[in-house]
Amino acid sequence: MQGVGLLQKGFQILDLFSDERGPWTQVELARETGLARSTLGRLVRFLVARGYLMETRGRYTLGFAAVDLGRRAQSQFDLVDLAGDLLEQLAQATAExxxxxxxxxARGCVTCLAQIPSSQGGLRVFESVGASYPLHSGATSKAVLAFLPERRRASVLDGDLTHVNSRAPSGRDRLAAEIEAVRDQGYIVTHDETYVGVTGVAAPILTPRGLPLGSIAIAAPSQRVDAATIAEFVARIQDAGVELATRLAAPAGAGEP
Known part of the structure; x- marks a missing residue:
């Protein structure tokens, strides 16, 4: 419970920063929150170290990490609309x-925001909107995992690495190598990790700070996928990921008449 109490006090400090109020000194923060000066000082130093506060000549404002967190929250609300035309283009080009x-x-997973089902006859991959997957399993998850901060990646590597499809090969060394490959290449290809007989190709959607907001992926029955098909999917999915990152980085209202 002590950790929860400190977390509540940290949010109590952050909640004081608003459009209507300029920078705060530690004395002002202590007076407003009622926190002991020693406690407040430790929390402020921690928030500065994590980038959630920024100090200039003894006065504090929200830092870049706080700004990026707000941007990511807003982006999640807008992401489906922002990516809609790209999803349609990928669906038309691949039919998968x-x-x-x-x-x-908060939950340490990726969640499906939207999907366009394959237009192919016969076998098709179907994903439910709202379905979630652990960070170590499947293309959509690993594309995100690879670009998380190092400490978060390490915690996943040290955890249970059994795939959603428990028969798929797994292991710490294998996942560590895949993370490095995704960071170098900008995409990941997986087979059978979530569903038997399914190949996934995914690329991360990165914020301007290089942190993963989510991923965009193509999923297809493995029997319809060969090396040439995978190469085509990789090129298309990377282009879509780059375009989404560009849109996320654009100032609000850019491109509007």
Whole structure:
């Protein structure tokens, strides 16, 4: 419970920063929150170190991490609309299932925000909107995991790495190598990790700070996928990921008449 109490006090400090109020000194923060000066000083130093507060000549404002958190929250609300035309283009070009996910930091997973089912006859991959997957399993998840802060990646590597499809090969060394490959290449290809007989190709959707907001993916029955098909999927999914990152980085209202 002590950790929860400190968290509540941290939010109590952050909640004081608003459009209507300029920078705060530690004396002002202590007076407004009623926190002991020693407690407040420790919390402020922690928030500064994490980038949630920024200090200039003894006065504090919200830092870049807080700004980025707000941007990511807003982006999640807008992401389906922002990516809609790209999902449609991918669906038309590949005729396979297209999936858009978002990183759920609180639960440590990725969640499906939207999907366009395959237009192919016979076998098709179908994903439910709202379905969630652990960060170590599947293309949509690993595309996100690879770009999380190092400490978060390490915690996943040290955890249970059994895939959603428990028969798929797993292991710490294997996942560590995949993370490095995704960071180098900007995409991931997986087979059978969530469903038997399914190949997934995914790329991350990155914020301007290089943190993963979610991922965009193509999922198809493995029997319809060969090396040439995967190469085509990779090129298309990377282009879509880059375009989404560009849109996220654009100032509000850019491109509007």
């Amino acid at each position: 299932t297209i999936i858009l996910t978002v990183f759920d930091e």
